[in-house]
Amino acid sequence: MMRTYAGHSTAKASNELYRGNLAKGQTGLSVAFDLPTQTGYDPDDELSRGEVGKVGVPVVHRGDMATLMDGIPLGEMNTSMTINATAAWLLALYIVAAEEQDVAQEQLQGTTQNDIIKEFLARGTYAFPPAPSMRLIADMIAYTVEHVPKWNPINICSYHLQEAGATPVQEIAYAMSNAIAVLDAVRERVAEERMSDVFGRISFFVNAGVRFIEEHAKLRAMSILWEQLGRERYGVSDPRHLRFRYGVQVNSLGLTEAQPENNVQRIVLEALAVTLGRDARARAIQLPAWNEALGLPRPWDQQWSLRIQQVLAYETDILEYPDIFEGSKVMESLVAELLEGARAEMAVVAEHGGAVEAVPYMKGALVDSHRQRIERIESGDLTVVGQNRFVETAVSPLTADAEGGILVVDPAVEAQQIEAVRRWRSERDQTAVDAALSDLARVTGEESSQENLMIPTIAAARAGATTGEWSRTLREVFGSYRAPTGVGEASGVAASEDLRELRDQVAKLKEHLGRRPKILVGKPGLDGHSNGAEQIAVRARDSGMDVVYEGIRLTPAQIAASALQEGVHVIGLSILSGSHRELIPAVMKALGEAGVKAPVVVGGIIPDQDVAALQRAGVAAVYTPKDFDINRIMHDIVKLVSNGNGQVSSPNGAA
Amino acid sequence: MSTEGAALGVRLRERDLTAAPATLNLLESTTPADREQSAALLREVSPGALGGEAPGHVIGITGPPGAGKSTLLSALLHAWREQGRTVAMLAVDPSSRRSGGALLGDRARIDFDAADRGVLIRSTAAGERLGGLAWPTRAAAHALAAAFDVVVIETVGVGQAETEIVDVADTVVVVVQPGGGDALQFLKSGIMEIPDVLVVTKADLGQLATRTRRDLSAALRSLGSRSTPVLAVASLPPPQGVEELIAALEEHRTGTDLAGRRLRARRASALADYTHEHGDRGLRALGGRHAAGALLAEQDPGLDVPALVAALEQGADRSS
Structure with missing residues (x-):
């Protein structure tokens, strides 16, 4: 199956995009939701600011879902939804949209990602604490196995773990441990004889990096472990249920902003990792666009990615042979090595009490692996062509046009969506919504209840409740949650010459300031991509600074309050979702109102043409993925604080 | 900022909460000019200048990692704010310093409204100085108690930590989770001093929480504390139980000779600071720990800690 991950702005605009892609030969849909939808906030929520329609489509109620799927026959379509914390809700909306098309839920085919553990570890779009999140997932699996039998209710993702720095061994071990946690939770909600079906419905979403031989071995190792797990832990014997089914999005972590055209050949090689050997071939492949490190891809960029798959499938002879690695000694020994490592790491997770309890441990381990990777790039130990080696380049015609080769979402979309949700709320049958939500609250509150949460969720979708209302109802019972940041557990870097010099500078700065230089690392908005922020936090500590890092999802007001109360000398903000245009000025304004005078630097996927605007808003420096040398950034920060004489805030407090 | 010390102290005395961030920045600074200003600031909020003890209730909260302190503090914070009480929280992060730097993540775990001007949270790293809370934390607690209704010092550990906190807090709370056997062992073996209030978290765990609570009560009784x-x-x-905890904290404070406890704490702090600065030799110059204590006891009870340290230094000069 071939599809591209797509969706943006509004349900209507995304519907047009999908119909266009289907006409071009795409055989399924892959829906990207915006961050408010993924984290359970309506467009008019304070936290949604700058994010509505940005990285995907906003779907707020059944009306939006109907528009999104308008003219697309849901009885025949295979739809993959990248949705996790709110997966139960979005599936409910999809079921209701199908009802409106006179399609029964039994006919629906597709996948909801629905993997919450990797959200705590890597992606950041969680909404509820771990234990209740697992209950929601277990209920949804129990429901679909019964009523939506062709649906893949969960897609265990090792993809994001590799993006967060996981080694192949970690990727295998954490994905399998995660699957165990889910299956164990479902086992408590369904009859034992159902477990074979449940096991058979679980699919995986993996990553493939550019070291494509080892990556292929990783997939073979995962199939072996999966089958073993099915047989030994869950008593599955049906070979169809034991098959390791997976989809792939190839690596984005290794894509570079520098000489972005090189990403095309990286993507091709990564696609080989998951297609070369038939015994471990992907069922569905998504390829990123060559310019993903620059911003949101345009239709043409996505077409290019689709064409890569089509050339592989229809021009090469890759699909004509049986497994070409069968009997290969090299492949066998690579697989054996990965299996051994993964089993050992799975045992460590089990000792922590399983994947849910081991979230802080795994998060720390990932931050540490990523730190090591960055150090190897910095030292030149790991070659990244065009970034730390072979960096000379002619002018690129691909990125030469004024917009820099990326799609920008119209900022008016957010205001329109806010207006639209308010209109929806005023026009619906409020009594029906209130009744549905109160029933949802009742079932949510009865932890030991055998009532499946999907039932009142579908009822609320039908009644016209919104994404934010559904989530709020659950949050009020489950409580709120902040995932561990992992930075406290990360070990220190080996002191290079460069780092020693940096520490000397920080020590001098400390003498000058009278107290240790203190930095606030902040992630405003709903963007959960915290790799960059984590690595800056760890390196700032290793340079000798005191670091305040609070994790993701902060409002401008929270960042301003932290900066003021903590008395920081400098503030580093990180945004990768493209919402810097709205959020950074909002943070600057909040800092100004709080009387904070500390300089601000920004890191993220910031197109060149946005840099000037951020500087006008008062930002002292902007860093993008091409600034891979973190020590360099630290040197800049030390200089910035020295030049500003360590001024932190107006002594009179709030202005 | 270095001319602002006295002015900041006056603002705190007038219960101007916006003076707090700059106060903390100043108290943490080690430059000689800032230290002078810090002394000026503390003088303005000394019992002498205030005409009595600072009104804020200084509460030390300590317990092992994972005991649920942050969740408890979030719940307490909400309850205090609902009563209209202002709260300053000094979170002492245990993370070991590597290469001097520290990662401070405590405030993230406290759930509060960022727009609420009646709440202040400041994180500091432990470990700059062995054997006690960092000087700035103790000084900050004294200073902020002039302006805030409640000042919380949060530290991590069971065993040693609360003996440090007892030098500055009016009320010491030890937090343990159900089944956490360390507190029980430390209590019985005398490693841990008896706290003013003991809290068993995660009462929703039922049986286990009830049993832990019973065991701790029994241990306290056997140690003679009823x-x-x-x-x-x-x-x-x-x-559940948050209102009861707030009531217990109040009851402890009203049942304590606050002026006496704080006076003892200031003297202990002064002696600790003096010893930290001048070592055993400094103590010998005063004729030993006992004589130093006697010298402190002669001082005006309205003096703040830096003034008491100065008195000890003068005493040492006289006898040398």
Whole structure:
């Protein structure tokens, strides 16, 4: 199956995009939701600011879902939804949209990602604490196995773990441990004889990096472990249920902003990792666009990615042979090595009490692996062509046009969506919504209840409740949650010459300031991509600074309050979702109102043409993925604080 | 900022909460000019200048990692704010310093409204100085108690930590989770001093929480303490026992000779600071620890800690 991950702005605009892609030969849909939808906030929520329609489509109620799927026959379509914390809700909306098309839920085919553990570890779009999140997932699996039998209710993702720095061994071990946690939770909600079906419905979403031989071995190792797990832990014997089914999005972590055209050949090689050997071939492949490190891809960029798959499938002879690695000694020994490592790491997770309890441990381990990777790039130990080696380049015609080769979402979309949700709320049958939500609250509150949460969720979708209302109802019972940041557990870097010099500078700065230089690392908005922020936090500590890092999802007001109360000398903000245009000025304004005078630097996927605007808003420096040398950034920060004489805030407090 | 010390002290005395961030920045600074200003600031909020003890209730909260302190503090914070009380929280992060730097993540775990001007949270790293709370934390607690209704010092550990906190807090709370055997062992073996209030978290765990609470009560009785309340609290929704805890904190404060306790604490702090600065030789110059204590006892009870340290330094100069 071939599809591209797509969706943006509004349900209507995304519907047009999908119909266009289907006409071009795409055989399924892959829906990207915006961050408010993924984290359970309506467009008019304070936290949604700058994010509505940005990285995907906003779907707020059944009306939006109907528009999104308008003219697309849901009885025949295979739809993959990248949705996790709110997966139960979005599936409910999809079921209701199908009802409106006179399609029964039994006919629906597709996948909801629905993997919450990797959200705590890597992606950041969680909404509820771990234990209740697992209950929601277990209920949804129990429901679909019964009523939506062709649906893949969960897609265990090792993809994001590799993006967060996981080694192949970690990727295998954490994905399998995660699957165990889910299956164990479902086992408590369904009859034992159902477990074979449940096991058979679980699919995986993996990553493939550019070291494509080892990556292929990783997939073979995962199939072996999966089958073993099915047989030994869950008593599955049906070979169809034991098959390791997976989809792939190839690596984005290794894509570079520098000489972005090189990403095309990286993507091709990564696609080989998951297609070369038939015994471990992907069922569905998504390829990123060559310019993903620059911003949101345009239709043409996505077409290019689709064409890569089509050339592989229809021009090469890759699909004509049986497994070409069968009997290969090299492949066998690579697989054996990965299996051994993964089993050992799975045992460590089990000792922590399983994947849910081991979230802080795994998060720390990932931050540490990523730190090591960055150090190897910095030292030149790991070659990244065009970034730390072979960096000379002619002018690129691909990125030469004024917009820099990326799609920008119209900022008016957010205001329109806010207006639209308010209109929806005023026009619906409020009594029906209130009744549905109160029933949802009742079932949510009865932890030991055998009532499946999907039932009142579908009822609320039908009644016209919104994404934010559904989530709020659950949050009020489950409580709120902040995932561990992992930075406290990360070990220190080996002191290079460069780092020693940096520490000397920080020590001098400390003498000058009278107290240790203190930095606030902040992630405003709903963007959960915290790799960059984590690595800056760890390196700032290793340079000798005191670091305040609070994790993701902060409002401008929270960042301003932290900066003021903590008395920081400098503030580093990180945004990768493209919402810097709205959020950074909002943070600057909040800092100004709080009387904070500390300089601000920004890191993220910031197109060149946005840099000037951020500087006008008062930002002292902007860093993008091409600034891979973190020590360099630290040197800049030390200089910035020295030049500003360590001024932190107006002594009179709030202005 | 270095001319602002006295002015900041005056603002705190007038209960101007916006003076707090700059106060903390100043108190943490080690430059000689800032230290002078710090002394000026503390003088303005000394009992002498205030005409009595600072009105804020200084509460030390300590317990092992994972005991549920952050969730408990979030629940307490909400309850205090609902009563209209202002709260300053000094979170002392245990993370070991590597290469001097520290990662401070405590405030992230406290759930509060960022727009609320009646709440202040400041994180500091432990470990700059062995054998006690960092000087700035103690000074900050004294200073902020002039302006805030409640000042919380949060530290991590069971065993040693609360003996440090007792030098500055009016009320010491030890937090343990159900089944946490360390507190029980430390209590019985005398490693841990008897706290003013003991809290068993995660009361929603039922049986285990009840048993832990009973064991701790029994241990306290066998040590002869009948007054220390042992409370079970569930901070997760629906919260239980938070109001009872607030009542127990109030009761402890009203039942304590606050002026006496704080005076003892100031003298102990002064002696600790003096010893830290001048070492055993400094103590010998005063004729030993006992003589130093006697010298402190002669001082005006309205003096703040830096003034008491100065008195000790003068005493040493006279006898040398």
